[in-house]
Amino acid sequence: MENINLELYGLTPRFSQEATLYEGLFIARVTEQHRDLYKLIGERGEYNAAVAGKLAYSAAGGADFPAVGDWVMTDRADDSAGTAVIRHILTRKSLFARKAAGTAVATQIIAANIDTVFICMALNADFNLRRLERYLTVAFDSMAAPVIVLTKADLCGDLAARLAEVSAVAVGADTVVSSGKEDGGHRDILPYIGAGKTIAFIGSSGVGKSTLINRLLGKELLATREIRADDGRGRHTTTHRQLLLLPGGGIVIDTPGMRELQLDHGDLAGAFADIEALAANCKYNDCSHTQEPGCAVRKAIETGALPAERLASYEKLQKEIGYEGLNSRQLEQEKIRRMFGGLGEMKQVMRNAKNKHKR
Numbered sequence: 001m002e003n004i005n006l007e008l009y010g011l012t013p014r015f016s017q018e019a020t021l022y023e024g025l026f027i028a029r030v031t032e033q034h035r036d037l038y039k040l041i042g043e044r045g046e047y048n049a050a051v052a053g054k055l056a057y058s059a060a061g062g063a064d065f066p067a068v069g070d071w072v073m074t075d076r077a078d079d080s081a082g083t084a085v086i087r088h089i090l091t092r093k094s095l096f097a098r099k100a101a102g103t104a105v106a107t108q109i110i111a112a113n114i115d116t117v118f119i120c121m122a123l124n125a126d127f128n129l130r131r132l133e134r135y136l137t138v139a140f141d142s143m144a145a146p147v148i149v150l151t152k153a154d155l156c157g158d159l160a161a162r163l164a165e166v167s168a169v170a171v172g173a174d175t176v177v178s179s180g181k182e183d184g185g186h187r188d189i190l191p192y193i194g195a196g197k198t199i200a201f202i203g204s205s206g207v208g209k210s211t212l213i214n215r216l217l218g219k220e221l222l223a224t225r226e227i228r229a230d231d232g233r234g235r236h237t238t239t240h241r242q243l244l245l246l247p248g249g250g251i252v253i254d255t256p257g258m259r260e261l262q263l264d265h266g267d268l269a270g271a272f273a274d275i276e277a278l279a280a281n282c283k284y285n286d287c288s289h290t291q292e293p294g295c296a297v298r299k300a301i302e303t304g305a306l307p308a309e310r311l312a313s314y315e316k317l318q319k320e321i322g323y324e325g326l327n328s329r330q331l332e333q334e335k336i337r338r339m340f341g342g343l344g345e346m347k348q349v350m351r352n353a354k355n356k357h358k359r
């Protein structure tokens with residue numbers, strides 16, 4: 001019987017404490033998800049589990065389903081006598097979610113309990129400040145701490161200029177530079193990684209996420225682009241765990257969902273703290289920053305303190321989030337299953353959501 005130190009997998013007193021509420025059940029972390037089947041790591045090692053019928057039945061559009069990174073309570077400590085059953089999900093400290101296709105409110109949880117998310121953007125043709133703003137919005141919404149990683153520094157002729165541009169949009173997030181081509185080219189991200197801390201990488205395809213993860217793992221576990229091209233079997237040909245321990249300490253989550261993360265939820269207030277701060281000085285509380293007198297935002301654009309494109313992308317994202325209104329965190333916390341029990345309650349939720357975005 002193995003004896004696993006779950007702290008290495010990110011177990012903290014806060015989760016242990018919550019687990020004591022469920023006497024007779026066993027705590028474990030989700031390391032892989034394959035449709036309805038989950039792979040978990042528990043005190044006795046890895047085992048397979050499925051979701052309890054009751055949990056599945058009450059799950060509202062996926063927000064109540066476990067995802068990679070979740071801490072869960074199961075009915076057995078291993079699967080030696082059959083697949084275990086997941087009975088509860090412990091309260092998430094962060095989560096990445098997306099709207100399930102074709103539905104208005106159903107949310108699919110992509111990954112949970114990530115401490116730090118590295119937003120990767122390459123310093124070549126991929127470089128796009130507007131996209132960076134969108135990723136920051138998603139990251140702030142998740143409650144994971146964002147760190148911007150500018151990759152492929154070896155392909156950049158004017159690093160200082162790029163850094164200056166990024167610093168104008170990177171409100172509240174650190175920025176580091178990496179180069180996958182150079183030995184130790186990932187050293188600047190190391191201070192953000194430590195034992196028991198869970199990290200993840202997001203960013204466009206091809207920016208070098210797998211390359212960075214392989215560096216951290218110290219081996220070519222993930223197929224990077226040239227390897228994939230060779231064998232023609234498509235991405236991620238090497239079957240790999242979706243939650244992995246790093247040899248130097250820490251846990252990396254890399255699921256297909258994280259890689260394809262759509263930019264549909266976001267916390268504008270976090271990603272656009274500069275605009276929110278300016279707006280606090282507008283003469284009118286509900287200033288739309290279009291033609292109202294005493295608008296501090298427009299004034300900042302006139303004086304050049306705020307780039308006009310930044311306000312434009314703020315407005316665009318605001319519109320996109322708009323009526324959808326509810327961010328993933330609200331969905332999680334308020335449990336839509338109960339919220340949409342009655343129309344009156346739903347209206348109240350919409351009102352709250354609208355007020356939230358007005359602030």
Ligand SMILES: Nc1nc2c(ncn2[C@@H]2O[C@H](COP(=O)(O)OP(=O)(O)OP(=O)(O)O)[C@@H](O)[C@H]2O)c(=O)[nH]1
Pocket residue numbers: 151152153154155178179180181204205206207208209210211212223224225226235259
């Ligand atoms: N010049 C240069 N190339 C790099 C660097 N990092 C990665 N690459 C190359 O960029 C390509 C894509 O890298 P990947 O690590 O597969 O990118 P990814 O972000 O994991 O891509 P997806 O798996 O599609 O999401 C590969 O050919 C890498 O060798 C870098 O710092 N400099």
Ligand SMILES: [Zn+2]
Pocket residue numbers: 279282283287288289290292294295296297298
């Ligand atoms: Zn204004």
